[in-house]
Amino acid sequence: MKPAHEVFFEYLKDNGLNMTPQRLVILQSFLDMEGHFTSDQLYRKVKKHDPAIGQATIYRTLKLLLDSGIADCFDIGDGVSLFENSYGQDHHDHLICVRCRKKIEIVDEAIEKRQEQIAEEKGFNITNHRLLLYGICPDCQAKAEKEEDE
Amino acid sequence: MKPAHEVFFEYLKDNGLNMTPQRLVILQSFLDMEGHFTSDQLYRKVKKHDPAIGQATIYRTLKLLLDSGIADCFDIGDGVSLFENSYGQDHHDHLICVRCRKKIEIVDEAIEKRQEQIAEEKGFNITNHRLLLYGICPDCQAKAEKEEDE
DNA sequence: TTAATTGCAAATCGTTTGCTGAAAG
DNA sequence: CTTTCAGCAAACGATTTGCAATTAA
Numbered sequence: 001m002k003p004a005h006e007v008f009f010e011y012l013k014d015n016g017l018n019m020t021p022q023r024l025v026i027l028q029s030f031l032d033m034e035g036h037f038t039s040d041q042l043y044r045k046v047k048k049h050d051p052a053i054g055q056a057t058i059y060r061t062l063k064l065l066l067d068s069g070i071a072d073c074f075d076i077g078d079g080v081s082l083f084e085n086s087y088g089q090d091h092h093d094h095l096i097c098v099r100c101r102k103k104i105e106i107v108d109e110a111i112e113k114r115q116e117q118i119a120e121e122k123g124f125n126i127t128n129h130r131l132l133l134y135g136i137c138p139d140c141q142a143k144a145e146k147e148e149d150e
Numbered sequence: 151m152k153p154a155h156e157v158f159f160e161y162l163k164d165n166g167l168n169m170t171p172q173r174l175v176i177l178q179s180f181l182d183m184e185g186h187f188t189s190d191q192l193y194r195k196v197k198k199h200d201p202a203i204g205q206a207t208i209y210r211t212l213k214l215l216l217d218s219g220i221a222d223c224f225d226i227g228d229g230v231s232l233f234e235n236s237y238g239q240d241h242h243d244h245l246i247c248v249r250c251r252k253k254i255e256i257v258d259e260a261i262e263k264r265q266e267q268i269a270e271e272k273g274f275n276i277t278n279h280r281l282l283l284y285g286i287c288p289d290c291q292a293k294a295e296k297e298e299d300e
Numbered sequence: 301t302t303a304a305t306t307g308c309a310a311a312t313c314g315t316t317t318g319c320t321g322a323a324a325g
Numbered sequence: 326c327t328t329t330c331a332g333c334a335a336a337c338g339a340t341t342t343g344c345a346a347t348t349a350a
Contacts, residue, residue, distance in 0.1 A: 020305065
């Protein structure tokens with residue numbers, strides 16, 4: 001499989017867009033990020049390499065990354081978009097702790113299959129989906145019990 | 151099962167909150183709404199009964215409705231919260247058309263069960279969940295085909 | 301040369317909050 | 326009386342946009 005940056009380069013070329021130093025720095029920082037992150041977290045990482053880059057450029061470039069297919073974006077209801085590097089990754093869903101906001105990725109073939117069936121029954125042509133399971137993680141359950149003792 | 155408005159009244163009493171004419175109008179309008187709606191849509195309905203009520207009161211009362219358990223809220227990634235009357239309703243998930251934004255409710259026992267299993271495996275204590283299936287609805291598929299012919 | 305791109309600041313938009321007067325219990 | 330509430334306008338915070346200057350091709 002061709003590397004992620006190449007996919008992005010080709011995307012730019014195919015759409016008559018230019019490669020710029022800013023886009024390169026953002027792309028590299030993006031690929032270096034781990035797990036889920038906000039636009040602002042990426043912005044802070046980018047600033048370390050080039051402090052002159054502005055927030056707007058981050059937002060604009062994130063849109064290109066999404067469009068080129070190497071990034072993915074979702075919203076867990078906190079009013080912020082979460083991004084991740086999705087290139088070459090299996091689709092996954094998320095378990096989210098409502099207390100500490102920890103996120104755990106899950107992959108489940110059975111659910112994926114069933115979703116497709118449902119969509120088909122309704123005549124929908126599914127493009128993507130999002131499954132969010134909210135709950136209390138083991139750590140926070142332990143903490144909650146401790147607090148009750150006090 | 152006791153009626154929704156009674157649940158709300160008791161919720162207020164149990165929490166030392168007052169019943170007010172505004173809250174009553176908002177409650178009634180809320181119960182009259184169909185399907186999913188935004189805070190603003192509820193606001194417009196409320197205004198017909200009492201034009202003096204402000205947006206802030208709608209937001210504050212919606213929070214009480216959520217808290218009392220008769221309302222539910224979710225976010226499909228449009229930057230607006232969607233509310234619905236959830237009292238006495240089965241949990242359901244949503245198929246969302248990415249073209250016309252139509253929303254179809256789905257209920258699927260198999261997926262619900264599987265989710266619980268996954269959560270248990272990870273030691274999570276699930277409080278709620280959200281499944282969003284994005285795709286193109288039959289109507290929009292037909293429209294898209296027509297457009298291609300042109 | 302010329303269309304694309306940047307950074308900045310101002311604009312958006314949904315939602316929240318501080319404040320002051322009014323009303324509920 | 327003593328909270329709780331309401332309405333208003335201002336504040337907020339994430340994201341977008343207009344603009345004038347700069348740069349890639």
